[in-house]
Amino acid sequence: MIECVPNEYGRFGDFGGKFVPETLMLPLEEIEAELDKALADESFKQEYIRILQHYSGRPTPLTFAPNLTQRLGGAKIYLKREDLNHTGAHKINNAVGQALLAKRMGKKKLIAETGAGQHGVAAATVAAHFGMDCIVFMGEEDIKRQELNVFRMKLLGAEVVPVSSGNRTLKDATNEAIRYWVAHCDDHFYMIGSVVGPHPYPKMVREFQRIIGDEAKEQFLAREGKLPDVIVACVGGGSNAIGMFYPFLQDDVRLVGVEAAGKGIDTPHHAATITKGTKGVIHGAMTYLLQDEYGQILEPYSISAGLDYPGVGPEHAYLASIGRVRYESATDDEAVAAFQLLAQTEGIIPAIESAHAVAKAVELARGMSPDETVLICLSGRGDKDVQTMMRHLSAKEGEDIAAVR
Amino acid sequence: MPLSVNPPLFIPFIVAGDPTTDVTIDLALALEEAGADILELGVPYSDPLADGPTIQRAAARALDGGMTLPKAIQLIGEMRKKGVNIPIILFTYYNPVLQLGEESFFALAQENGADGVLIPDLPFEESGPIRELGERFGLPLISLVAPTSKQRIERIASAAKGFLYCVSSLGVTGVRETLPETLGDFLREVKRHSRVPVAVGFGISTPGQVAMLKEVCDGVVVGSALVQKVEQLALRLQKPDEREAAVAEFAAYARSLAAPLREPCSSR
Numbered sequence: 001m002i003e004c005v006p007n008e009y010g011r012f013g014d015f016g017g018k019f020v021p022e023t024l025m026l027p028l029e030e031i032e033a034e035l036d037k038a039l040a041d042e043s044f045k046q047e048y049i050r051i052l053q054h055y056s057g058r059p060t061p062l063t064f065a066p067n068l069t070q071r072l073g074g075a076k077i078y079l080k081r082e083d084l085n086h087t088g089a090h091k092i093n094n095a096v097g098q099a100l101l102a103k104r105m106g107k108k109k110l111i112a113e114t115g116a117g118q119h120g121v122a123a124a125t126v127a128a129h130f131g132m133d134c135i136v137f138m139g140e141e142d143i144k145r146q147e148l149n150v151f152r153m154k155l156l157g158a159e160v161v162p163v164s165s166g167n168r169t170l171k172d173a174t175n176e177a178i179r180y181w182v183a184h185c186d187d188h189f190y191m192i193g194s195v196v197g198p199h200p201y202p203k204m205v206r207e208f209q210r211i212i213g214d215e216a217k218e219q220f221l222a223r224e225g226k227l228p229d230v231i232v233a234c235v236g237g238g239s240n241a242i243g244m245f246y247p248f249l250q251d252d253v254r255l256v257g258v259e260a261a262g263k264g265i266d267t268p269h270h271a272a273t274i275t276k277g278t279k280g281v282i283h284g285a286m287t288y289l290l291q292d293e294y295g296q297i298l299e300p301y302s303i304s305a306g307l308d309y310p311g312v313g314p315e316h317a318y319l320a321s322i323g324r325v326r327y328e329s330a331t332d333d334e335a336v337a338a339f340q341l342l343a344q345t346e347g348i349i350p351a352i353e354s355a356h357a358v359a360k361a362v363e364l365a366r367g368m369s370p371d372e373t374v375l376i377c378l379s380g381r382g383d384k385d386v387q388t389m390m391r392h393l394s395a396k397e398g399e400d401i402a403a404v405r
Numbered sequence: 406m407p408l409s410v411n412p413p414l415f416i417p418f419i420v421a422g423d424p425t426t427d428v429t430i431d432l433a434l435a436l437e438e439a440g441a442d443i444l445e446l447g448v449p450y451s452d453p454l455a456d457g458p459t460i461q462r463a464a465a466r467a468l469d470g471g472m473t474l475p476k477a478i479q480l481i482g483e484m485r486k487k488g489v490n491i492p493i494i495l496f497t498y499y500n501p502v503l504q505l506g507e508e509s510f511f512a513l514a515q516e517n518g519a520d521g522v523l524i525p526d527l528p529f530e531e532s533g534p535i536r537e538l539g540e541r542f543g544l545p546l547i548s549l550v551a552p553t554s555k556q557r558i559e560r561i562a563s564a565a566k567g568f569l570y571c572v573s574s575l576g577v578t579g580v581r582e583t584l585p586e587t588l589g590d591f592l593r594e595v596k597r598h599s600r601v602p603v604a605v606g607f608g609i610s611t612p613g614q615v616a617m618l619k620e621v622c623d624g625v626v627v628g629s630a631l632v633q634k635v636e637q638l639a640l641r642l643q644k645p646d647e648r649e650a651a652v653a654e655f656a657a658y659a660r661s662l663a664a665p666l667r668e669p670c671s672s673r
Contacts, residue, residue, distance in 0.1 A: 009530065017531055018528060018530065018531060019499055019526045019527060019528075019531060020454070020526060020528060021454060021455040021525055021526060021528070021549075021551070021572075022528050022529070022549045022550060022551040022553075022554060022557075022561075022572065023551035023552070023553050023572060023575060023576075024553075025528050025529075025530075025551075025553070025554070025557065026553040026554065026555060026557065027553065165458075165461055166451070166452070171452065175452055175454060178454055179454065179457070179576075179577045182454075182455070182575060182576055182577055183575050183576030183577065184575070185553065185575060186553075186575065278504075279503070280500045280503055280504060281498075281499050281500045281503065281526070282452070282500070283452075283454075284454075284526070291500070291504065293504065294473040294474055294475075294501055294504060294505075295450075295474065295500040295501035295502070295503060295504035295505070296450065296451040296468065296501070297451045297452050297500070
C-alpha cells in the first residue's frame with residue numbers, strides 16, 4: 001500500500017520537504033494554504049478543465065500504434081498524446097493550473113525557469129492568456145541551443161533573462177529564478193515547471209499533471225476493457241511521469257520511468273539521477289541527485305535539454321525507494337533510434353525527451369505477448385528537436401564513414 | 406562552551422579558500438585585529454541559493470582551488486594554531502553537511518575549534534535534529550529571521566542560541582545602496598522576542614549603514630562588501646611581496662566598517 005503523500009511537512013517518505021532560505025517560508029505557506037483551498041473548490045477545478053478543453057485541446061487522444069506494434073511483434077502499444085496539447089507538450093497543464101492559482105492569490109507577475117524552453121513557452125503563453133507579466137530565466141548555453149523557443153517566448157511578450165552562472169543550463173536557471181523570487185516574493189508568483197522544488201511544488205505540479213493519467217485510465221478502459229500491463233514515461237524532473245503514474249499507483253500496473261543515460265551511465269555524461277545519484281538536497285527538496293563526494297552538485301548531460309537536470313522530483317525518489325516504480329534509462333543513441341522509429345512507423349515525431357520512453361517501451365513490448373498492452377506517455381512533440389536531430393545524425397554519419405575508411 | 410558574545414557585534418564574513426587557504430588565515434587574523442567579535446567562515450558551494458553574484462564568484466574561486474567542507478573545517482583548526490581566538494561560525498549550505506554526515510560534521514567542527522553553525526537553507530521546521538545534535542556537540546545552530554517571517558519570528562527567536570541573524574531585506578546576499586525603511590520596525594519587533602543579541606546582515610556595506618543600524622540592533626554582519634574587497638585584492642594577496650600591504654588594506658577597510666559600532670551610542 002502506498003502511503004498518502006506528501007505528509008504535512010511535505011515529505012514523501014524521507015524525500016521532499018522545504019530546504020529554502022527563511023525568506024521563502026511564508027510565501028510557501030501562503031501557496032500551500034491557497035492550493036489546498038483551490039483543490040477543494042469545485043469552481044476552481046471546473047475553470048482549470050474548461051481552459052484545458054477550450055484553449056489547449058484536452059482531452060488529448062489515446063492513440064493505438066498499429067504499425068509499431070506489428071513491427072515489434074509483441075505487446076499492443078498505445079500512446080497518450082500529450083504532444084497534441086497547445087504549445088506542444090504536457091507543460092501547459094501545469095502552467096494553466098499555476099496561473100489560475102496565481103490569479104486567485106492576486107499575483108500578476110510570473111517567474112519561470114526553463115531548460116529547453118518548453119516550460120518557458122507554456123508560462124509565457126498562459127501569461128499572455130491571463131494578461132500577466134512573465135519573466136523567464138534561461139541558461140546562456142540553452143539560449144544558444146534553443147534559439148527558436150527564446151524567440152517564441154519573446155513573441156508571447158515574456159522577458160527572457162540569460163543566466164551566466166554555473167554551467168549556464170537548467171540547474172543554474174532554476175537557481176537564478178529562486179534568487180529572483182527571494183527578492184520579489186511580495187508580488188511575484190514562482191511557476192515551477194516540474195515536480196521539483198520545495199513543498200508544496202511537487203504536490204501542486206502533480207495535481208495539475210494528474211489529468212494525463214486520469215484521462216488515460218478512462219480512455220484505456222473504454223478501449224481495451226482493462227488497464228494497461230505496463231506504463232512507460234520519461235523522467236527529467238518527472239512531471240509528465242508523475243502525472244501519468246499517479247492515478248495508477250494503487251492498481252496492478254507495472255510503472256517504468258526512463259531517465260536519460262546520455263552517453264552511457266558508466267560515463268560521466270548522463271542525467272540518470274535515480275539510477276546513479278545519491279540522496280541529498282537540491283532546489284529546496286531532499287531527493288536523489290548527481291553530486292560529488294563533498295556534496296557539490298554535478299552537471300548532468302543528455303541530448304535532451306528537458307531531461308538534462310541533476311535532480312529528480314522527490315515523489316519519484318520515494319516511489320523508487322519503495323519499489324513501486326522501476327526506473328531505467330535510455331542513452332542518446334537509443335532515444336534517437338526510437339525517435340526515428342516512431343516517426344517512420346506511425347508518422348508521429350516525438351519530443352526527444354518522450355523518445356526515451358519510446359525506446360524503453362519498444363524494448364519491453366518485444367518481450368511481451370500480443371494480448372498484453374504497453375501505454376507510453378508521449379509527453380511532447382519533436383518539432384523543437386528537428387535541428388538537434390539533424391546535427392546528431394549528420395555527425396553520426398560522419399563517424400560511420402570515418403570508421404569504414 | 407556555549408557561544409557567548411557581548412554587543413555591539415561586528416561579524417565579518419569571508420569565504421574559506423578565497424583566493425587561497427593561506428590568505429584566508431591571514432584575513433581572519435586581520436579581521437580579529439580590526440575588531441571582529443565573531444568570524445563567519447563561508448564554505449563554498451556549487452549552488453548557493455541565498456547568495457548574490459559576489460559570493461557566488463568567491464565560492465567558484467575557492468572551489469576551483471579544491472576547497473571542500475572538511476578542508477574548510479580543518480582551516481578553522483589552522484586558524485586556531487595561528488592565533489585566531491574569536492568565535493568562528495561555519496556558514497554552509499545543507500547538502501555538503503548531509504554528504505559528510507551530520508554527526509561527523511559536528512565532531513569535526515568541534516575538534517577544530519568552531520563555535521557555531523549557520524545553514525541558510527535549513528529553515529526552522531527542518532532544523533530540529535541538527536539543532537539537537539549541535540547542542541550535544543556544544544555548537545549552536547544560528548537561527549535566521551527575514552522580513553517575511555512575521556508570525557514565525559516568535560517561534561524562531563525562542564529557539565535562538567548565540568545570536569539571532571536578521572535578514573535585512575528581501576533578496577539574496579549582496580551590497581545594497583539602500584535598506585528598506587521598515588527595517589527599524591522589523592528589528593525592534595525581533596528584539597522584543599529575542600533573548601540573545603540580534604545582528605542584522607544582507608546588504609550592509611557602508612559605515613553610514615552600520616551607524617544607523619547600531620541604534621536598533623546589537624550588531625551587523627558584513628559579507629559581500631568584504632568579499633568584494635578580497636576580490637579586488639586577490640592578485641596582490643597571492644603575491645608574497647605584496648600580501649602584507651594588501652592584508653593591511655583589507656584590515657583598514659574592515660576597521661572602517663566596524664568603527665561606528667565603537668563610538669558611543671546616540672540614543673539608546
